Amino acid sequence: MALLDRSEWYDIARATQWTFQYVPEEEIFPEGHSGSEGISNEVWSTYDEPYKVTYREYVDVQRQKDSGVYSVKAALDRLDMYAKADPGWISILKLHYGAVSTVEYAAALQESRYVRWSKAPGMRNMATFGMLDEIRHAQAQLFFAHEYVSKDRQFDWSHESMKTQNWGVLAARHFFDDMLMSRDATSTAIMANFAFETGFTNLQFIGLASDASNAGDFTFAKLIQSIQSDEARHAQLGTPLLQILIENGQKDRAQRLIDIALWRSWKIFTILTGIPMDYYVPLEHRESSFKEFMEEWIIDQFARSLNELGLDKPWYWDILIRDLSEHHHGQQLGTWSWRPTLWWSPAAGVSPEERDWLEEKYPGWNKTFGKCWDVLTENLKNGHVEKTIPGTLPVICNMSNLPIVGTPFTHLKDHPWEYGGRLYHFGSEVDRWIFQQDPERYSQHKSLIDRFLSGDIEPADLGGVLAYMGIGVLSEGGGDAHDYSWVDKYRSIEAKVS
């Protein structure tokens, strides 16, 4: 007889539940941390993770994965992709690393909360690997981003971003604190592992990986594909948990958590993935549109997994479908217009050929978002860069903490709600609905605009706001990624016509 197969002993390693004798159980599993109320320990011990891995297998497989990723990096560093890359691609790297690296680290803390607070022994073991995975993702992305820090100060945001008050960070922190950091382990696993990871990390890590390969950044492609292979494993933590909740009369709770998490994830990914895919990736390298990826990964696949579990599509499904063609176009106009507030330089992505592509992928784009770009482009054509930068701030949603955008002429609308004597503004009825689910949870948070108006930002002018957001402090803000060279194409068309 040689070594035992995993299946022969695996169940013993996850039979670790015992009855507490010296300390009351609620001291060891406070409800606020574990979120296990109403379900017996016998039921928790039936938790069965669909993807099984042992420690022995884990350290072996992960060592090999890292070896692959770091050796590709070492081999390709010499090719100096950075010097040859399109500036739009460099902006994607800055945005991605700034938004993702240390959030991955927070996800390690999230997984460690399951190690400690989950009443399901199988989940505690799987989360131990999930915790290591997230440390891997933080460390690898920090290490890879660090390569570029000596080329451009804006890469310092890969490490520092989440400690700043930049508007994008305020949005990210509100979202991640809500979903990853401040709820009990059971709720967090449903929101973060099931809704966020099985739904959305595919977009960033698979969708963007094909664009990266096309754009010649094989190092980044390899890195994020490898990360996604871990996500695909530990994302499955949430599914058996959902089954347990549904079978034990907590379907409504599960549905509500998913409905909140899916919408909040959608909003943040319009910035993180939607904008880069449809505007920053050089046209010739685009694999699919953001909408097409969303339709594949969320509208089809995620909806199917909800259905398989006996859950419903969120009540706002029709609003989400409409938003797929709209929301990120507004956010692109916003981020590009307020580019001095960013730690990256956004690509406009609206040269004549790019506008043709947008119109093809999003029929009606020219008649709506295109109209705003017409005005911006006209000013640039006439050499008035200063007329393309707003002199005021956008109004910000008190849930997503993103500018309240919409489709020109058709869907732009505030969704206000007065609560406790304060007027709140929301970008959609779904954002407002989330707030109304638990007003106390959200009501004291101040958006960037609330801070500006209540005197938290000094001096209370636009320079003060930029400094408050870390611009001119940590690095310079953004400009146009291509230094407006795309405007020349319009000038030459005009010259031909005249």
Place this chain on the structure above:
Amino acid sequence: MTEAVIDLSPLKTWSHLAKQRRKPSEYEIVSTNLHWHTGSSQPFDVDPEGFMNTWYREYRDNSPVTHPDWDSFRDPDEIVYRSYNMMQDGSETYVDGLLDQFSEEGHDSGLSASWLTTLQELYTPGRYLLHGAQMASGYLVHMAPASTISNCAAFQSADCLRWVSRVAYRTRELAIAHPELGYGETERQMWEQLRAWQGYRELTERALACRDWAESFIAVNVVLKPTIDECYWRAFEVSARRAGDSLCALLTEAALRDSERSRRWTVALTRMMLNEPANVPIIKGWVQKWTPLSDAAIQAYSKSLPDNPGAAEAAVERVRAFHQEIGI
């Protein structure tokens, strides 16, 4: 609004490391100053008076043990994720080799009936103890005020899972060799009812219920883990050798390699705490509070160890020696 024109030239590393005027190591680049929910009176941006913010304020930010710069902590081993896997993959390959070889040699069928009883009572139920340490280490990961501390705790938690797994593996092997004995079925009962385990069980349960992050670190790393090392592993190993169970002894030596790494960062962090004079009486008070539980665990467990007189005294002495090494 005009475009920012202030010149901020690139640095050679992260701005926070640029001050140290030397090339940072990979460990420093990927491990330092990563917590972004420290340093504010409201750790998380939602639910300011809710459960989680209150918990972190009370048990992390208002810990009686303080330090002006927790982020300055460094793991003496400077372990990063990829070095951890390389190292542990090698260690696991070695352990696989042991298990394979002893299995080939029919090791388990040669064990004596009395030693098989000892394994069943005092060895295989240890997965509960080790899993308790795995969970308690997980607590330190999300409660520690510096990422460099969280990382050490995360690798420690994973190490515990490693040995939960290997003990489970051995449990199954013994069940296959001796199906009539009930290996794989009796461990929970032993852990919950056998007198020998009750000291360990109490120490584990109390360590799990400990909330202040610094006290939890003392309870887990300075008391619980060394108590596991010196008695469950080391004292048992002595009996194992005398019973001819060299597989058990060799596995234990491998487990203790992980413990040595845990102890190196434990020493470093405890000394960092003790460097602040106001912390000294608090730390000493905690060690005094937790050590009797350690002593009781060792006494209860050692009583049942065969062919090992003086095991308890020796284990207690070794835990004390560790405390002295730290400076307590």
Place this chain on the structure above:
Amino acid sequence: MALFPITSNFEGDFVLKLVPVDDENTMAEVAEAAAVHSINLHVAEQPGKIIRARRAGESEPFPLEVKLKDSGLMPTECVDFYYE
């Protein structure tokens, strides 16, 4: 005289904008202030037309001469601006 910020939803724009005005301003002045942040930046000018303001979602505009403090609007409330 007191700062009175409003939220501008300017027809043809893609984003709601913060427009700091004064409670003594008339709606004509408020519309002018809102126009500064939209017209020729994100929205094309329509020469010869006047800009009207109405409470978000309502059909009738405010009279041009009504002062903001008499409009019944709350600070930061959303106002629709459009060419007439």
